[in-house]
Amino acid sequence: MDGGGGSRENVMAGGAYTEEPHVLAVDDSLVDRKLVERLLKNSSCKVTTAENGLRALEYLGLGDEKRTSLEDNVSKVNLIITDYCMPGMTGYELLKKIKESSMLKEIPVVIMSSENIPTRINKCLEEGAQMFMLKPLKQSDVVKLRCNLMNCRS
């Protein structure tokens, strides 16, 4: 899992981004991780990828392996984008864990899936997902995503 530095200047109280937003992208597929990373970088985002929910939670400071400064990690990440279908912890389960955490619940979470199933979409939105996106992702999807995020912040 590769890291990307972030700083507290990223998000000011209810304000717009001053620097590149830092996105944590979670997907068990190598191909999809590479694709989402490029799409996000093309939209001026800093990207960290994780191959499953557990690694993602560890990075965010919720795993067994606690980091020295939990606050550092939280302010690092401005958005989490995760695949729905993953072995072990699904994207939905990851979403739940994030929303149940007082430390992380404010971070917007976007769910991606290759399957367009209305009950699945509703379930995720009801659990607090910011957006639900259909795979395969295209550049226009990421542009929409950024607009959506900017609007809800400013």
Next chain:
Amino acid sequence: MEVVQMQRAWVEYTKSLFREFSYSFFGWMKGFLDAQFQQLQLLQDESNPDFVAEVVSLFFEDSERLLSDLTFALEQQSIDFKKVDAHVHQLKGSSSSIGAQRVKNDCIAFRSFCEEQNIEGCQRCLQQVKQDYCLVKSKLEALIRLEQQIVAAGGSIPVEELSF
């Protein structure tokens, strides 16, 4: 060969991969690639000149592993259809992400047979998927070689000419 000729060859070859039709076990099959492949090309630029080659190579790695796992799973005395379906789902995902349309469609058919727990159907799907994978692999390799030649000769990939 001149850059312009290579660029023209690239456009023609890529277009042919989008529109080629052939007949198989499932009937008339669509082109090897779809619009998602064009999306990949659009993500490649001077700062990421090898993006397409890199993603495609990850796809090959992934697919070969999955096809080998599928072969193994279908050889078992008692077939675990859930496992087979999980592998096919992954292959469907990655092929869809790079625009390998025919492989993706084969996977869709494959999943129906898994659901029905139809062993013979699954075996035939596996053969079809392997065949289409081999074909798309050799075509993508040829395409990427041509791209590398164009870039080496100082040209750029004329992605704009693919619009359809």
